[in-house]
Amino acid sequence: MDARGNILYLVVPCYNEEDGLEHAAGVMAEKLERLMRAEKISQESRILLVDDGSRDNTWRIISGLCGQDSLFCGIRFSRNYGHQSAILAGMMKARLHADMAVTIDADLQQDIEALDQFITCYQEGAEIVYGIRNNRDTDGWFKRMTATCFYRLLELLGCHIIPNHADYRLLSRAALDALAEYGEVNLFLRGLIPAMGFPSDVVYFDVKKREAGRSKYTLGKMLSLAADGITSMSIRPIRLITVLGFLVSLFSLGMIIKCLTDWVLGNNLQGYTTTLLVSLSLGGLTLFSLGIVGEYVGKIYLETKSRPRYIVDAVIWKDAASGPGKEHG
Numbered sequence: 001m002d003a004r005g006n007i008l009y010l011v012v013p014c015y016n017e018e019d020g021l022e023h024a025a026g027v028m029a030e031k032l033e034r035l036m037r038a039e040k041i042s043q044e045s046r047i048l049l050v051d052d053g054s055r056d057n058t059w060r061i062i063s064g065l066c067g068q069d070s071l072f073c074g075i076r077f078s079r080n081y082g083h084q085s086a087i088l089a090g091m092m093k094a095r096l097h098a099d100m101a102v103t104i105d106a107d108l109q110q111d112i113e114a115l116d117q118f119i120t121c122y123q124e125g126a127e128i129v130y131g132i133r134n135n136r137d138t139d140g141w142f143k144r145m146t147a148t149c150f151y152r153l154l155e156l157l158g159c160h161i162i163p164n165h166a167d168y169r170l171l172s173r174a175a176l177d178a179l180a181e182y183g184e185v186n187l188f189l190r191g192l193i194p195a196m197g198f199p200s201d202v203v204y205f206d207v208k209k210r211e212a213g214r215s216k217y218t219l220g221k222m223l224s225l226a227a228d229g230i231t232s233m234s235i236r237p238i239r240l241i242t243v244l245g246f247l248v249s250l251f252s253l254g255m256i257i258k259c260l261t262d263w264v265l266g267n268n269l270q271g272y273t274t275t276l277l278v279s280l281s282l283g284g285l286t287l288f289s290l291g292i293v294g295e296y297v298g299k300i301y302l303e304t305k306s307r308p309r310y311i312v313d314a315v316i317w318k319d320a321a322s323g324p325g326k327e328h329g
């Protein structure tokens with residue numbers, strides 16, 4: 001097979017990463033240079049740092065790196081839009097220049113040495129290569145437990161995601177172009193990318209401890225990612241509500257018949273506890289169901305407004321720096 005185009009863009013989302021970014025960028029640059037020397041990737045390859053609206057010195061560090069070394073380029077969001085938006089923006093920017101883009105976290109938890117295997121899979125014809133973690137030892141029990149529950153729940157709801165795959169992955173230009181066709185605001189990449197099809201492959205890697213700074217994924221962000229994941233990939237929860245409603249109606253019909261018969265027979269002794277339990281549980285169930293439907297209505301609301309998914313307010317591209325208010329996607 002002819003070798004495929006080999007311009008690689010490494011897309012790195014950064015949110016308040018001032019503690020470890022300089023070191024991480026150095027490690028990444030060194031790796032890319034080694035790959036260039038081995039002629040595995042083109043000299044035109046770049047590291048694209050995406051500042052997701054950090055409130056610390058992250059952007060200053062990115063600007064410095066871009067000034068020192070033309071290997072780096074950077075974009076900055078107008079505010080914090082979240083990890084998923086940051087990698088999307090990076091990939092959409094990279095798509096215009098790269099043959100392949102690899103997304104990787106800024107904290108060096110994902111083993112950068114696995115890049116060789118990603119590139120080999122790509123050269124062998126894969127359009128998408130998923131990085132899969134070998135271990136979860138670096139996560140606390142809470143994160144491990146919530147992650148397992150989340151994967152199980154998604155699977156149960158009919159959304160196929162790759163277990164133990166976060167966002168360390170390679171997309172070829174063809175896959176990036178396909179991804180660009182999805183205009184939805186509720187973009188859940190881990191569900192959507194496998195749903196695109198394409199020949200794909202997997203690479204296993206070891207997860208390391210975060211080298212500097214703290215995890216930027218708060219519990220709130222994790223829960224919102226989970227809710228977005230479920231509601232953007234599956235309408236099964238609404239169907240379940242319909243089934244539940246049907247079952248409760250059947251039960252009610254039975255109860256009505258029983259009550260009427262008791263009344264006719266004159267032995268309709270009323271139970272306080274039963275009444276209370278039934279009305280409380282039905283009240284809870286109704287509100288919960290309404291909440292689920294509400295989630296979807298909210299999603300429709302966001303989609304119909306079709307607001308930009310992120311706003312880029314500064315770009316440092318190759319040598320040319322550009323000012324604010326340029327792009328959105």
Ligand code: UDP
Nearest residue numbers: 013014015052082083086105106215216217
């Ligand atoms: N991140 C981001 N925006 C956010 C939260 C996180 O761009 O709102 C980035 C963060 O800088 C890091 C990556 O996403 O590069 C993964 O975050 P983190 O390492 O904190 O998550 P964890 O590994 O704990 O799941």
Ligand code: MG
Nearest residue numbers: 105107109210
């Ligand atoms: Mg991390």
